[in-house]
Amino acid sequence: MSKKSFYREPTTGKIAGICAGIGRYFGIEVWWIRILAVSIFLLGGNLLVVFAYIGVWLMIDKRPISLYEENHAEDHTLKSKPWQAGKVPSELLADLDAEYQQIEGKLRKIEAYVTSDAYKVNKEFNQL
Template sequence: MSTPTKKRELLRDKKNGKIAGICAGIANYFGWEVWLVRIVVVTSFIFGQGFTLILYIAAWFILDEKPKSATNDSHEPVELKTKVWQAGAPPHGAFREISGDYNDLESRLQSMETYVTSNAYKLDRELNRL
């Protein structure tokens, strides 16, 4: 029997927010870090020609505020952060994990390039055309 999934709602989180709790609410909804959402929003404010400001103010009026009882003060399980960069580990550890992920992707890309440039790929493609 599977457990029912809790419906996520996009709500303003004024407790963890700086101005209106919009960034904190977006971060809670998508499971991202709040500081990352704030950096994206501030960058968008700078380069967005005012469009982001309009969206922010609209979200301030449209989104409901997160109720006080919806915090993790209850006995709900807390989601553990599994990635190094999520857990707030030192930058060296985060760099090592990201570098490992990048090296894995690089090796996969090299194997794909090797296959695409090989005679086996040309033969497979010709056989599929028949």
């Protein structure tokens, strides 16, 4: 298993890619990190946020190009919400409907078995 490393993500980031790098490292959506940073900035941590951001910018390396190529398939999993994957709402609803129909079919089979005589007989045999 490969060791996780923290890098700046300037290609996916807004300024220097610090928030994008933190989001990738911890597996959190980037917008949460940005909201947290802006909230701290607005709630009185002005210098703290500015100095921390500049410090991390100077200390942390950019993500190497080789890692972009190796983890290309992983980039798609960052979009954990279906609407971020580029599907139209009608497609999402159709997919959800098909999935729920499949689950409902399985549930009906389970209910039919549990309420059947075969279940009662199997239960009695297992208790012997």
